Amino acid sequence: MGGKVVTVTSGKGGVGKTTSTANLGMGLARLGKRVVMIDADIGLRNLDIVMGLENRIVYDLVDVVEGRAKVKQAMIKHKQFPDLYLIPAAQTRDKSAVSPADMVQLCNELRKEFDFIIIDSPAGIERGFRNALAPSDDILIVTNPEVSAVRDADRVIGLIEAENKGPARLILNRVKMELVRKGEMMSADDVTDILGIKLIGIVPDDEGVVSASNSGSPVVLNENSRSGQAYRDIARRLTGEDVPFMALDSGGGLLAKIGRLFGGGR
Amino acid sequence: MASFWDRLFGRTSERESSAQAAKRRLQFVLVHDRINLPPDIMAAMKQEILDVISKYVQVNEDSIDIALHPSDGSSLNLLVAEVPFTKSIVAPKPDIDEDDDLEEPTA
Numbered sequence: 001m002g003g004k005v006v007t008v009t010s011g012k013g014g015v016g017k018t019t020s021t022a023n024l025g026m027g028l029a030r031l032g033k034r035v036v037m038i039d040a041d042i043g044l045r046n047l048d049i050v051m052g053l054e055n056r057i058v059y060d061l062v063d064v065v066e067g068r069a070k071v072k073q074a075m076i077k078h079k080q081f082p083d084l085y086l087i088p089a090a091q092t093r094d095k096s097a098v099s100p101a102d103m104v105q106l107c108n109e110l111r112k113e114f115d116f117i118i119i120d121s122p123a124g125i126e127r128g129f130r131n132a133l134a135p136s137d138d139i140l141i142v143t144n145p146e147v148s149a150v151r152d153a154d155r156v157i158g159l160i161e162a163e164n165k166g167p168a169r170l171i172l173n174r175v176k177m178e179l180v181r182k183g184e185m186m187s188a189d190d191v192t193d194i195l196g197i198k199l200i201g202i203v204p205d206d207e208g209v210v211s212a213s214n215s216g217s218p219v220v221l222n223e224n225s226r227s228g229q230a231y232r233d234i235a236r237r238l239t240g241e242d243v244p245f246m247a248l249d250s251g252g253g254l255l256a257k258i259g260r261l262f263g264g265g266r
Numbered sequence: 267m268a269s270f271w272d273r274l275f276g277r278t279s280e281r282e283s284s285a286q287a288a289k290r291r292l293q294f295v296l297v298h299d300r301i302n303l304p305p306d307i308m309a310a311m312k313q314e315i316l317d318v319i320s321k322y323v324q325v326n327e328d329s330i331d332i333a334l335h336p337s338d339g340s341s342l343n344l345l346v347a348e349v350p351f352t353k354s355i356v357a358p359k360p361d362i363d364e365d366d367d368l369e370e371p372t373a
């Protein structure tokens with residue numbers, strides 16, 4: 001069957017799907033994997049920007065599906081990683097231009113040449129989500145430790161189960177450990193407890209993510225970044241490696257550390 | 267148990283933390299989301315419950331409140347119907363014990 005199709009989805013918008021897709025795509029390419037990313041957010045293209053590939057787009061996903069371009073023509077090669085490609089979303093079309101069957105067919109073709117096909121799903125549970133889900137072997141749910149984001153994640157997990165897909169795994173993004181320690185933000189345990197799915201990674205809230213996206217060079221390439229480390233770990237877990245979860249407990253100030261030392265923090 | 271350090275840092279268990287509140291509220295709302303009962307079905311269930319209960323006691327139709335609650339440890343969720351009633355309609359008969367199996371001792 002060849003390569004694996006990984007769908008990154010969430011229900012709610014703005015929780016970090018595109019950020020996670022970009023970082024995991026590069027994270028896997030860093031490990032020497034052959035990777036193609038598909039931006040399935042038709043009409044709201046932005047994976048190209050986060051990847052720094054926006055000025056090289058000629059053809060897009062809809063051109064491929066409608067037969068105006070061959071798959072190879074629409075794939076943009078990354079300069080730094082020659083085995084990393086992006087198929088961009090169409091900007092001027094809507095989601096109905098692509099069907100779930102189109103996505104299955106496209107991915108079956110790509111499986112022959114790539115180790116990983118990573119699909120950046122649009123927000124919502126409509127057509128775009130169905131398109132992203134249809135060809136998936138592996139599903140990553142991105143959420144933030146907030147009530148509304150977790151609620152939407154639960155809805156999406158229900159839909160995935162109804163399709164007999166999954167089990168999905170969870171990326172908990174934008175975690176602020178200081179707040180978790182103070183009891184002002186739900187912990188990864190709280191969220192996995194509620195959603196009943198396994199965790200594949202915890203990504204700290206980090207300004208570095210934003211500046212990396214601004215410059216078109218995802219944070220996973222920054223060796224000194226904790227969020228970059230989190231994405232490097234998730235990429236390795238995707239390859240099947242058993243990577244222990246890093247303790248997200250540095251920072252938080254001296255007092256909090258002393259508190260923990262004496263059994264205060266949980 | 268709140269440790270000395272918890273109390274020092276204001277992390278006592280007396281006041282619910284906002285993270286605990288978030289978790290509790292999520293657990294409630296997800297019981298509803300997951301069971302996904304359409305409003306008309308919910309209304310029909312409410313009406314049937316009301317019909318049965320009002321055979322025996324006088325109830326105010328508007329005051330019935332049905333809520334779904336997340337499980338508390340055990341694996342089952344609860345459907346809690348609150349039905350305030352005023353008085354019984356069926357006057358207790360002196361011979362009621364003789365008709366009522368539940369009151370019979372297992373002799």
Ligand SMILES: Nc1ncnc2c1ncn2[C@@H]1O[C@H](COP(=O)(O)OP(=O)(O)O)[C@@H](O)[C@H]1O
Binds near residue numbers: 014015016020213227
């Ligand atoms: N771990 C993080 N720390 C800080 N900002 C983040 C993090 N993850 C995502 N963001 C920011 O949040 C915003 C939304 O992220 P994005 O990946 O576009 O979400 P989605 O694709 O789910 O809509 C972006 O501005 C992004 O830079």
Ligand SMILES: [Mg+2]
Binds near residue numbers: 017018041046121
């Ligand atoms: Mg996005």
